[in-house]
Amino acid sequence: MDWLNALIQGILLGGIYALFAIGLSMSFGIMRLVNIAHGDLIVLAAYVALVVSQGTGLDPISSLVVVVPVMFALGYAVQRGLLNLTLSGGLLPPLLVTFGISIIIQNGLQEVFGAYTHRLQEGAIETASLRLPGGISIGVYPLLVFGVAVAAIASLQVLFYRTRLGRAFRAASDDADTAELMGIDNRNLYALALGIAMIFTAIAGVLFAIRTNFDPSAGPIRLILAFEAVIIGGLGSMWGTLIGGMVLGIAQALGSALNPNWQILAGHLAFLVILIVRPSGLFPRTKD
Amino acid sequence: MNSDRVERATKASRAFAFVALPILAALVALPWWGEPGEMRLVGEMAYYVALAQLWNLLAGYAGLVSVGQQAYVGLGGYALFYLTGPLNMNVYLALLLAGPFAGLVSIPVAFAVFRLRGAYFAIGTWVVSEVFALSASLIVVLGAGSGLSLTPAIFRQISPDRDSRDALLYLMTLAASLLVCAVVYLLLRSRHGLALTAIRDSEPASASLGVNTFRTKFIIYIATAACTGLVGGLIFLQKLRISPDAGFSVNDWTVVVIFMVVIGGIGTIEGPFIGMLVYITLREVLADYGTIYLILMGIIAIIAMLKAPMGIWGWVLQRYDLQLFPVGRRLALAPSEKPPEP
Numbered sequence: 266m267d268w269l270n271a272l273i274q275g276i277l278l279g280g281i282y283a284l285f286a287i288g289l290s291m292s293f294g295i296m297r298l299v300n301i302a303h304g305d306l307i308v309l310a311a312y313v314a315l316v317v318s319q320g321t322g323l324d325p326i327s328s329l330v331v332v333v334p335v336m337f338a339l340g341y342a343v344q345r346g347l348l349n350l351t352l353s354g355g356l357l358p359p360l361l362v363t364f365g366i367s368i369i370i371q372n373g374l375q376e377v378f379g380a381y382t383h384r385l386q387e388g389a390i391e392t393a394s395l396r397l398p399g400g401i402s403i404g405v406y407p408l409l410v411f412g413v414a415v416a417a418i419a420s421l422q423v424l425f426y427r428t429r430l431g432r433a434f435r436a437a438s439d440d441a442d443t444a445e446l447m448g449i450d451n452r453n454l455y456a457l458a459l460g461i462a463m464i465f466t467a468i469a470g471v472l473f474a475i476r477t478n479f480d481p482s483a484g485p486i487r488l489i490l491a492f493e494a495v496i497i498g499g500l501g502s503m504w505g506t507l508i509g510g511m512v513l514g515i516a517q518a519l520g521s522a523l524n525p526n527w528q529i530l531a532g533h534l535a536f537l538v539i540l541i542v543r544p545s546g547l548f549p550r551t552k553d
Numbered sequence: 554m555n556s557d558r559v560e561r562a563t564k565a566s567r568a569f570a571f572v573a574l575p576i577l578a579a580l581v582a583l584p585w586w587g588e589p590g591e592m593r594l595v596g597e598m599a600y601y602v603a604l605a606q607l608w609n610l611l612a613g614y615a616g617l618v619s620v621g622q623q624a625y626v627g628l629g630g631y632a633l634f635y636l637t638g639p640l641n642m643n644v645y646l647a648l649l650l651a652g653p654f655a656g657l658v659s660i661p662v663a664f665a666v667f668r669l670r671g672a673y674f675a676i677g678t679w680v681v682s683e684v685f686a687l688s689a690s691l692i693v694v695l696g697a698g699s700g701l702s703l704t705p706a707i708f709r710q711i712s713p714d715r716d717s718r719d720a721l722l723y724l725m726t727l728a729a730s731l732l733v734c735a736v737v738y739l740l741l742r743s744r745h746g747l748a749l750t751a752i753r754d755s756e757p758a759s760a761s762l763g764v765n766t767f768r769t770k771f772i773i774y775i776a777t778a779a780c781t782g783l784v785g786g787l788i789f790l791q792k793l794r795i796s797p798d799a800g801f802s803v804n805d806w807t808v809v810v811i812f813m814v815v816i817g818g819i820g821t822i823e824g825p826f827i828g829m830l831v832y833i834t835l836r837e838v839l840a841d842y843g844t845i846y847l848i849l850m851g852i853i854a855i856i857a858m859l860k861a862p863m864g865i866w867g868w869v870l871q872r873y874d875l876q877l878f879p880v881g882r883r884l885a886l887a888p889s890e891k892p893p894e895p
Contacts, residue, residue, distance in 0.1 A: 357815075361854060364851075366851070376845070488676070529687060530691070540665060541665055544668040
């Protein structure tokens with residue numbers, strides 16, 4: 266029964282990893298941009314929620330009303346003002362510019378908030394659980410997060426395949442130059458793409474910070490987890506990213522059932538094994 | 554009757570050698586005229602130049618943008634501490650083995666991470682380094698999460714009295730740094746260097762001209778790992794203790810190194826020196842203001858990447874035909890055959 270429990274916890278854990286990964290997957294899928302600052306942006310969203318909920322008395326989830334527009338605007342501005350300038354010059358410029366942004370966010374947060382750990386308080390829902398027959402209990406909060414992840418990916422699928430904007434995203438992803446010839450303004454489109462990616466990053470940041478302590482240096486491991494979920498699932502496939510997050514979550518939960526210290530390591534090892542066996546992930550879609 | 558020759562040295566490089574040799578001599582003599590604090594700072598500069606040259610060789614020439622070189626700094630450090638501590642090996646012998654050990658570990662790592670391209674290679678190498686860090690924090694003989702310390706008996710092997718030990722450690726670091734710089738320089742002057750420069754400029758074109766790009770990159774990856782391991786061993790020999798967080802720190806051993814190379818000028822030998830000087834200067838000048846110097850480094854790196862992607866030295870090269878470390882070849886025509894002026 267322990268194993269079944271671990272399996273269920275792992276699947277639910279996959280929800281938050283998929284949420285971490287959506288923004289990364291979007292910016293890679295549309296702009297071929299690997300955003301090294303992605304993890305730090307997740308943590309930044311958590312700090313914005315902290316400030317908003319302390320300032321207004323809103324609970325963290327309601328604070329998303331403010332956090333989401335702030336992160337959208339930030340994403341739009343960073344892409345428009347900075348990252349668009351890097352997209353034509355090969356591999357290094359986007360990598361190093363986002364590296365620079367990552368260091369600026371990490372150290373900026375440390376200067377402003379100090380190196381203390383924080384946590385967002387959402388109240389009773391954090392510890393509520395459902396009891397199922399057979400001694401299995403499921404946390405209400407992880408279930409909620411998993412539901413949000415599924416809903417987020419479903420809504421992105423609708424955006425990509427049912428709207429004009431989504432068609433433009435897909436066109437730019439397939440062939441940016443031709444899309445431009447067809448009258449699409451790539452600079453604006455890319456800025457919108459990072460803005461939308463930041464909406465999901467904001468949600469991921471707040472939901473993770475309700476369950477887990479965070480501090481200014483908490484970003485890089487989130488970037489790595491998001492990256493692992495994307496690669497395991499296969500580039501460019503949103504549902505694949507959810508599966509990738511679940512695989513990662515299951516590996517971590519099983520590792521942690523063996524020895525609590527092995528959780529993160531087990532996830533990394535699962536990632537490396539999949540990388541060696543299936544380098545393009547389980548459900549690859551985008552060509553690199 | 555043809556007296557054309559291929560020249561390597563330039564006027565600038567000869568002049569530079571005249572300036573550089575006395576500076577080098579002064580640095581070698583530093584233990585006899587400097588303060589311990591100065592020795593520590595110059596020693597740090599020496600190992601950062603070595604790390605920067607190695608990362609530049611990987612990323613600037615072989616196109617392998619690794620964010621995981623801290624793996625080999627940590628492995629070198631841990632190798633030294635494990636061999637001298639639990640295994641009671643002589644410290645010099647252990648130091649000699651630290652590099653080859655890191656190189657050996659890098660072989661299976663290369664087979665895994667070489668499946669990833671571009672930015673995915675970058676994060677993949679980072680994951681591997683995290684695996685080493687987490688493993689070290691679980692292994693009891695390596696001191697688990699708290700790490701290992703060098704016992705006084707071990708560092709007394711270097712020298713029983715403190716002053717001469719500091720001096721010896723400093724000279725060893727300087728020597729290792731020079732060795733790394735010399736290896737990088739000579740490698741780039743050799744035919745492998747020609748292949749590397751070709752890969753830097755265009756990988757598909759160099760492959761079509763017969764450069765075995767996979768093998769070249771593979772060898773460079775292993776060689777840099779080994780050299781990084783040696784430098785790692787020396788770094789932690791001075792720090793006297795190692796922990797998973799310190800040994801495999803991405804910020805200390807890779808991020809600042811990347812900033813140095815990018816700001817100084819990627820794909821040049823001069824760049825890492827300049828970038829290191831910028832970093833150390835910023836850090837020392839802004840020492841009282843917390844992590845502001847890191848934020849500033851980030852901003853400068855972004856500006857450099859957008860406005861001068863070839864860094865400070867690349868900017869100089871565009872204006873003046875300067876090569877302080879001549880790795881290229883140029884044709885010197887015999888006077889009679891000089892083409893007419895346009």
